[in-house]
Amino acid sequence: MESFEGMLRANVELLTYVIFFGLLAGLGAMEAIWAMKAEGAQRRRRWTANFSLTAANIVVMGAIPVTALVAADLARANSLGVFNLVEMPFVVVLVGGFLARSLVSWAIHFGFHNIAVLWRVHRVHHTDTHLDVSTTVRFHPMEFLVSAPLVVATVMLFGIPPVVVMMFELFDAAIAVFSHANVRLPVKLDRFMSLIVVTPNLHRIHHSPVVRETNSNYGATLVVWDQLFGTLRQKPPAELARQPLGLSEVPEPSAHSLWFMLTLPFRPYKLSPAGDRKNTHDKSQQPEAIKP
Numbered sequence: 001m002e003s004f005e006g007m008l009r010a011n012v013e014l015l016t017y018v019i020f021f022g023l024l025a026g027l028g029a030m031e032a033i034w035a036m037k038a039e040g041a042q043r044r045r046r047w048t049a050n051f052s053l054t055a056a057n058i059v060v061m062g063a064i065p066v067t068a069l070v071a072a073d074l075a076r077a078n079s080l081g082v083f084n085l086v087e088m089p090f091v092v093v094l095v096g097g098f099l100a101r102s103l104v105s106w107a108i109h110f111g112f113h114n115i116a117v118l119w120r121v122h123r124v125h126h127t128d129t130h131l132d133v134s135t136t137v138r139f140h141p142m143e144f145l146v147s148a149p150l151v152v153a154t155v156m157l158f159g160i161p162p163v164v165v166m167m168f169e170l171f172d173a174a175i176a177v178f179s180h181a182n183v184r185l186p187v188k189l190d191r192f193m194s195l196i197v198v199t200p201n202l203h204r205i206h207h208s209p210v211v212r213e214t215n216s217n218y219g220a221t222l223v224v225w226d227q228l229f230g231t232l233r234q235k236p237p238a239e240l241a242r243q244p245l246g247l248s249e250v251p252e253p254s255a256h257s258l259w260f261m262l263t264l265p266f267r268p269y270k271l272s273p274a275g276d277r278k279n280t281h282d283k284s285q286q287p288e289a290i291k292p
């Protein structure tokens, strides 16, 4: 196990990039052949905006001093957390570590949708008016400032071993790109995979402009937490292909303006046209007209 951990540690950064950009290229190519929805892709404008945000995110992530792996090393060195205090077979630690790590991601995502101040930040991800591999990297940099400390705390609380942390990070990177891909999977394959992991069909529902659909399917990797907490939602593929995407209160071209995306957390909770999106958190505010 130590030699596997050593190999993973020496190559984890490279492996993450290979998996992430490999899938980005591979699934990106598949989108041209088996697209769930071809119209409205606006690749030039959207990809410029989405990948510009990625550049900002890489800078912010590099500035965060404690990563999940550093936390796992600290926990092991100081015998902190459940898995460091109680001896267990590796398979139990592996499954337990994946469950704990995916639970905190689910909870963070739930918080981003259901706490007003966090929704202002996370809605940047939901303003994309089309869904494809580039949406994977469309996050406001402030998201990482919220999620990183919570992930670090979870790794330390459970004492998730470094090798499991690295395996989860690679799995997470792969499923993140896969679940945003605009690909039509064979129905049986999708049905089988969606028993365990988040598929493009499940995640597409999460990008619907209808609030009760946006506020469902919070899982980023495993579906177990949505199953357990009753937030899992499914739709027939034909209906999914017709489903609009994005937020009704953020039409194009604002949705693809980098300045608009970066400043969106500081704009009012209610935006105009706010039509069908009901504000449940911040009733005092009046809608503000959108200025890209």
Ligand SMILES: [Zn+2]
Residues within 6 Å of the ligand: 109, 113, 122, 125, 126, 206
């Ligand atoms: Zn979301």
